[in-house]
Amino acid sequence: MATNVEETYLYSSPTTFKVSSKDGEIFDIDDSFINQSKTIKNMLNVLDIADNHMPIPLQNIKGTMLNAAIVFCKYHKNDLLSIPDDEDEDDFERDAYEPRRSDDISEWDKEFIKQFTVEEGTLFDIIMAANYLDIKALLAVGCKTIANMVRGKNSDQVRQMFNISYDPPGEGLNTPRNSVTSKESGDNQLLTTQEKESRCKTPSPELMYD
């Protein structure tokens, strides 16, 4: 743990740093962001950056996403990292098999994540950004949101929601299917899915009880 103290010392002299996004926007970041983003933290450990430095280039992240991540970190600056880390197997304190819940997103986070949508792909952008910046809390919120969207839906609805092309097993990609099935909607889709599932040998909960 001694190294950590040293790290803190290293980058704590200037309180703000500058980062630049993929599309050239420049943002000021402060401790709240640095503490939560492991990537930035490590970067600052490696680089010796003085005051008035060049902005740190983050070539993978759009400006809007970076801005959102900074807002998120500012709000959560008082939270300690309570997100379980899967790779961290040494942590015996943690209940390793504690079920993950997707319904414990706080109200603020819910409002926050609403600005990102699947249609424009921004939801995936923010998840990718969180992954790249290694912000565990933001990544968890994004994953939970997608998990909530998937919850209780059948495979057809999921495909429709994420615009995934159906790729029937044993056939080529995007083989044209019977056009009649496209007319169905709502509950009728249940059966369409069933038919597909019956051709696919993957066990599905609905098939199991035939």
Next chain:
Amino acid sequence: MLTTPTIYRKNSHSASNSISSSTSTLNKTSSSKVKFPLPNATKPRYRVIQSKHIHDLPDDILLSIFRYISPIDLLNISIVCRRWHAVSQDESLWCRLVHSFGLHQKTSTIKTNSSKEIILRYLHDHIDRELNKLFDVKLDPLSSYTGIPDLKRTLEKSLMYFIIALLDEKKNLLFSYRNDDVKYFETCATIRWYNSSEWLTNLSIVKYIRLYAVAEVNMDTRPHRLRRQAPSTVANKDQTYLAKITQQPYRHVQKVRSLLDEYEFKWSSIIKNTKTNENSQSLIRVNTFESDVLIGIYNQDQTFCFLAWNFVYLKFHKQFFNGLNKTQLSSSVTLSQFFTSIAFDQAEVSVFICFRNMRTIFFRHRFRNSKLHSSTKSIEIISVQMTHDIGPQIEILPKFNWKTMLFNGTLDDMFILDIVILNDLKNVAYVATIPAKIQQNLSQEFILSSNAWTINAQTEQIKIEGNIIKLSDEYAALGNENEHSLHLQNLWCHF
């Protein structure tokens, strides 16, 4: 991913705030001049601003999303696409679920290969239990003479609905439709689908017709191990919220689908049959198809057709109609097998005879003190008093029009004879449902009865002959001509 022109324009517009002004003006001019799709190019060669798709997420993020998903949903999404399937097979996902359900302690007795199988078996058992709970109908054999449970109560309690599926010869789905309504009658319920003009467009391909029932089962996938208290280090404002939801069980509703029946379906023959009946004046032609399906079409433009399934005839699915199976102890046994298997000789039993069509009970009586003769394999039905359970008068039999819910078939189609035998413990020992033919007896052999109906019910194993005699508005009897008094009627079953 499909990049449609609208997406392209929307993205370029929304991004123009952040992009420098020169590119945004370039975009404007280009989009005003060039219309998408371009006349020569079917697709844009490249995307100017690439919007993310879910496939752009790397596998480890996908995996961490899947960690938040409950086992049933995990099974569902594993068939979304090949990549998701591959990711969802990850052993760590299922291993985690096995541990969180506390199943790892039990696996010492059962040898299984993968954690996924353990989860599958657990879910299977769980849904079985839930379904049994749904259909655990306590039946009173005395009040419901045929052993048919209160269908209305059962079905409404379980939030069940039905789906009809038309399949082609390779059993691919052509059309599926949820039922429009379920009508409950005294003796049965029928499921109906209306407004099905779409059916008629593809009828030549239809080969199979299936009936599914879909019930919603509440799944509570709360693991045995309760979640630990949220650490106090979580920000204060969210703590009460977190505490609230961590104590709630993790509920979700799973739809369980069950195939009830399947028929080979020849629409052409049905059309042919209906056209022969064209001289009938009814607007709707009704056809029986197999024994429990009715098909009706409008005469005029054939835009309206319907299907009706009769519950009573259905070979009920084991899981869905557990309650029924419990009472129909001998439903698969023929009457002669029943006689040989159970020593009822000289025992006094009660026999219910119910004479009905799909809608109305015309005649129903409980014959106490009946005798079963296993030596001659016959039932002697002796009735001393017949004072109750008389249905509506036979001669004012309503015509069954499917729009007005009135009967429109012929008498021969529709009559059903139920025989229910109760043993001395008043449990249902045997139930038989036989389609019956009825002819009006014109010979006027019965003195007190001006309208006698001959009943002629026959299956492969059972043959029943007898007469229905309407004695007055309140009294009716079923029996053969004999020398006994009118209060003592005999009915003999021949094998």
